[in-house]
Amino acid sequence: MSDMIVKLYDLPEKEALIKKLGKQGIVIRVAMPYEKHDVVEWVEKMFGAGWASECNVAFSNQPVSCFIATESGKIIGFACHDSTCKNFFGPTGVIEIKRGLGIGKALFLACLHKMAANGYAYAIIGGVGPADFYTKAAGAVTIEGSSPGIYRDQLTEKK
Numbered sequence: 001m002s003d004m005i006v007k008l009y010d011l012p013e014k015e016a017l018i019k020k021l022g023k024q025g026i027v028i029r030v031a032m033p034y035e036k037h038d039v040v041e042w043v044e045k046m047f048g049a050g051w052a053s054e055c056n057v058a059f060s061n062q063p064v065s066c067f068i069a070t071e072s073g074k075i076i077g078f079a080c081h082d083s084t085c086k087n088f089f090g091p092t093g094v095i096e097i098k099r100g101l102g103i104g105k106a107l108f109l110a111c112l113h114k115m116a117a118n119g120y121a122y123a124i125i126g127g128v129g130p131a132d133f134y135t136k137a138a139g140a141v142t143i144e145g146s147s148p149g150i151y152r153d154q155l156t157e158k159k
Helices: 015-023 033-047 049-058 103-117 131-138
Strands: 004-007 026-030 066-071 074-081 088-094 122-125
Touching: 004 131, 015 026, 015 103, 026 103, 033 049, 033 066, 033 074, 033 088, 049 074, 049 088, 066 103, 074 103, 088 103, 103 131
Parallel strands: 088 122
Antiparallel strands: 004 122, 026 066, 066 074, 074 088
16 A cells, blocks of 8 residues: 655645534544543454554653544544655554444544644655545545555564
8 A cells, every 4th residue: 555645735625524524413623631541442342452552652642642533422433644754654544334324534634634733744644544535535646656555564463
C-alpha cells in the first residue's frame, strides 16, 4: 500500500459536515486524556492491536492528536495524526454500520485542519487502503515509490 500526500493549505471546510452530523446526534471531537484507555481498547477491539498502538501514541501528544466520533456516548469512529510519524495522518476507522454517513470524512478533515493549524503545509497518509476516499475528500495524491513506506519491516511474531 502506497502513501498519499495532501495539501493542508487548500482544504475543504469541515464545519458544515460536522454540524450536519451533530444534528443526527453524532459528535466529532478531540478525545480527552481521561478517555485514553476506553478509546485505545475500543480501537483494538474494532481494528486490531497495531492501530491501537498508534492510537495510544496519539494520547501522548499535547494536545491529544486523536479525534473520535460518538453517538449517544458510544464511540463509533476515530482518527489520529502525528502518531506513527510526525506529519502523518492515521490510523482511522468507523464502525461498519455507520460507514457512508460522512463520519470518516469529518474525522479526516478535523485532523487535517488541526495539522494545518499546527503549522504543517502537507500531510502524509501512510499505507493507504481507500485511496479514492482520500482523493475525493481532500485532493490527496499517491506518492510514487512509497510502498511499503514506513510500515516495512514489521514485527510478525505473535505471542
